[in-house]
Amino acid sequence: MASLLVVGADHLGNISDKLADSGFREIIHISGRKVNMVRQDIPEHVDAILVMIDYVNHNLAKKVKEKAKSKDKPIYFARRSWSSIHSVIQQLEAHR
DSSP states (O other): OOEEEEESOSOOTTHHHHHHHTTOSEEEEEOOOSGGGGTOOOOTTOOEEEEEGGGSOHHHHHHHHHHHHHTTOOEEEEOSSHHHHHHHHHHHHHTO
């Protein structure tokens, strides 16, 4: 996977380093805090989307899911813990 869009959480901290170590060359992070995030579109070059469920509201998660489906992009949901994110990465690798 080359590119991952991460939605949620104010800061990724060392998660971005661990994602890079897992093979992602580009990590795009959208905090999801501002209301206009609902209107923001998913970049075309993104390979997959990861939503941090403990840092986004229900409406934003629903909108991101709809946009991902319309662009035929895989979307995954995880908590902001490396163990939860790592299980998502394993799912991504299985679908390659």
